[in-house]
Amino acid sequence: MDREKVRSEKKALDRYSCDAHYHFLHDIGSDFFPELLKADMLFYNAGELFKTSLASKWCPSIDSSYDKATRMCESVTKKAFRHEDFEEYKDIEDVH
Known part of the structure; x- marks a missing residue:
């Protein structure tokens, strides 16, 4: 991994850990996207692309x-893609 990538990742993690506003926005965004993506797949599979x-x-x-x-x-x-939601993930250990 190159130094610039490591520096960038460290900066993002530090900001997440130290900035309560950033942490809040990050968590809201990362909660919001999966909900929308799952709903979009339901619409897609139902042929309701609009x-x-x-x-x-x-x-x-x-x-x-x-x-x-x-x-x-x-x-x-x-x-x-939570482990408990997918049968094929049942034998895979979550590494959190």
């Missing part, structure tokens, strides 16, 4: 500049 939100467009993706600055992708993923 009801989908823009969550998939704006949700951070792995190694995007937004994710590098916020480290939100991992939080969203863990909340969207």
